[in-house]
Amino acid sequence: MLKRRLVPVLYLLDGWMVRSQEFQEHQYIGDPVLHVERMIDWDVDELIVLDIGRGEMTFEHHRQDYRHKPVLTLFDFIQRIAVECRIPLTFGGRIRTIEDIRTRIQNGADKVSVNTILADSPQTVTQAARMFGSQAIVASVDFRRVEGTSRVYLRHGREDSGVVPAKWARRAQDLGAGEILLNAIDRDGIAQGYDLEEIRKVVDAVTIPVIACGGAGHQKHFQQCLNDTDANAVAAGNIFHFTENAYPRAKKFLTQARSDIRPLTENRPA
Template sequence: MKKRVIPVLLLKDGRMVKGRQFKDYRDTGDPKGAVRIYNAQDADELVFLDIQASLQSRGALVDIVRNAATESFMPLTVGGGVTSTDDVRELLRAGADKVVITTAAVKQPGLIRAAAEMFGAQCVLAGIDYRGSGADARVWLHCGTEATEHHPVALAKSFAEQGAGEIFLNCIDRDGCMEGYDLDMAAQVADAVPVPVIVCGGAGHFMHLAEALQQTAVSAVACASLFHFGDNNPIRARSYLRNLKIPLRVLK
């Protein structure tokens, strides 16, 4: 399977934001402009995550997705506050290609299966936000504010068995720190499930992307700070990875 490089846009009140370890968010711009830029920069796909995840923010999220779908050729993955198959349907109708279900995937054990059966597994991503490492790692819900007793590997296996088409694995401890992905957990999860795994949280330079793609079986690397701050972009990232003989999708 070809590897992917995926920018992540965190949204709040219709604006892009970026924080560190799921807190201290600051405004990083207009998502409409970012969509146009990433579309021109050979991103494999684009992820929108609404961190507000409220009924009030849902309208803004749907509008952003609808606008992005009209001017983008990238696949669009969208998440944040998805609690029902109706929510999934609304986002897919707005133009999303895939929908991320995170908190509700744990709170409502039948939701992943129901969404996969209704819309197809390829449309359903199960999100896992976690803190800690090794055997002590635990999954957290509601944007990192509610702890659970679930271990990321066990939960990923359960989600895959329920029909999730991909796993979106996000390390809260490394979010925004730009010190590299949690390669140990990424490897454990990718080896444990038969579906693609997207790793997120920690990318600070292109070598971090290469390490994840070369040293683990993850299918994609997702980045926010790497592309938000500085002059890095997907074109340069893909060129760097190609020079290391990492197989990437041909986009043009």
């Protein structure tokens, strides 16, 4: 039986891992390599890393006391984590060209998540799907509720596209995307649960898998989303940083509640 995935999303800003709230506030929480290593140790189903920096790409931490070589560029970082990443790795952010996609995949990403180019350069999405396969192209769709209706927002949640998420997601599928990463901006970092209604609408509008993100503050929120929608995966960021052993505990809880969850790997040798 195909299992539904529980997916941590990590946000990278200028080389640091950050906690995000409503795409606006970011709190630095440390060295990204260490955070990724913790996720790999937890044997997560899949890992998504989104580089949310906007300006020039920088890696600003230059501590020399790490037990590993300092990571100085984005590609150092991807290569470094790919060495140990025995689970699927999706990398997103700052992707504008085929070359951006190629470099991320060549350095060890299994998939890339694209967002802005769905609006600015749709032909690049189609070309990428042909070159790397649809399965390597995840369409990231960020939305906000404005006066009761949901609309897709572009450029880190700052620009209203005027289009509803279901329609945007369908368009992304038609362009060649193999999965949708649906993120509720209003719920980012709020921990009040998923936007089940919007997730259902998007799931119904496409025939590719949907990863639902935004709003998980408690493991019951994952359960609710899995029970009440046909999302193939539930994703979250903050909960996995600020609660002790949140991922294994959520996995145990969900495995007891549902049969379509991949259980934790027991007694995994180091």
